Amino acid sequence: MLDKFHNSDSEHGIDLVAYIYGEMDDAARDRFETHLAGCDKCAFELGSYADARLGVIEWRRNDFEPLATPAMIIPESQPVATPASAPQRRSWTAWIESIYALPGLARAGFGLAAAAILIGVLYFALVPKKSVDTGVSIADKTSAPTEPQKLEVAPVPEQTVAVKKTEYEPGLVSTAARRSAAPRSNVRSQTASLHQTPVIRNYRRIGPLEAVTQKAQTVPRLNSFEVEEDTTLRLSDLFSQVDRKK
């Protein structure tokens, strides 16, 4: 019995604790008390452990027991559980809470997807559509092409011919332009006469460099009354001047 109380610290500690808290069966308690009556060491140990327990009790008495028990108020608006047969519509806050309750990775993925959708919507809504004119006439534009305007990339060797803008003046339309625009001349002339907008003639394939350098200001716009002075020297103009001098 002495060995049990002195040699095994874990067993002795368990017995000591069980005795201090009064949770020892009668037989074990009698054995322990009989030993205690003759062992000063165990009596000291019991006293010091009981003292530690007393410290906790005093702490409880001083810090906790004077506290008033808080009243637990259950709000009236607390939702009552509804039967399963009556599905409830979830509010948007409940959806947000359910998303927030997702695991970290799922929440991150959801956030990224939402951010990507938002960025895409904002991009298409706010960024103005830019179209680079590559020699296509307004008539073509007004025909509402289903395809977006594409920059012409010449599969053949590039021809660095500048796309000319001319002010529409009856009689000064070059023959080449007239020929090229023959099938559409009615439409184009009507359009030009109505809006007095510069007409891009001489549709040619231009290289990608030219396409890139042509800014929006070279693109004819509908209802645009800005007329830019055309300073390009043309053979037809030379001929006309020569004719006049004659």
Added chain:
Amino acid sequence: MLSGAKHEWMLTELTDEQLVELAVSQDREAFGEIVRRWERKIFALCFGMLGREDDARDAAQEAFIAAYRNLANFRGEARVSSWLHRIAVNQCLTIKRRAKTRSEEFLDDDDGSEERVFIAPMQNSPSRKAEQFERLKLVRTAVSSLPTDLRQVIVMKEFEEMTFQEISDTLEIPLSTVKSRVYTALKQLRMKLERVPLEIA
């Protein structure tokens, strides 16, 4: 003849055995010093054995009364503290046996107030209150510094007054683990609290 304060100061400088010798020669103040030194420990021992503060207080008081009556029988074979502990243990066992047989003899056994003068003569002195305050602060710090698993079982035991089996079922850990954790927690508290001795409140 020394003044009271000087006499008390001198008593604090003496060992337990010297105090017993003085007490045997009818120096009540000497025995009062012994009581002041050991009343907390004896009270804690009685509390550990009886489990109730009121019973423990009565048992400790009876233990010191018994020790005063048997001062002449102290031969010096053991230390005074060991002697007092043994008296306290026997007193508690006696109380437990009496409680088992449902005897009222102990409750009526009140000889008078003469022996009670040795029990905490300056119970509400400012120095005692200061010591109690310091000890309480130490307990708070000691408990909050316990690891979570140890603090948990101590709180469940002392605040919620759960049994070891109930704690075991709640935390889903073995019963021996619960007791082991409580033992370890008390061990750590004991090491920290033994630095600040305190008389019974």
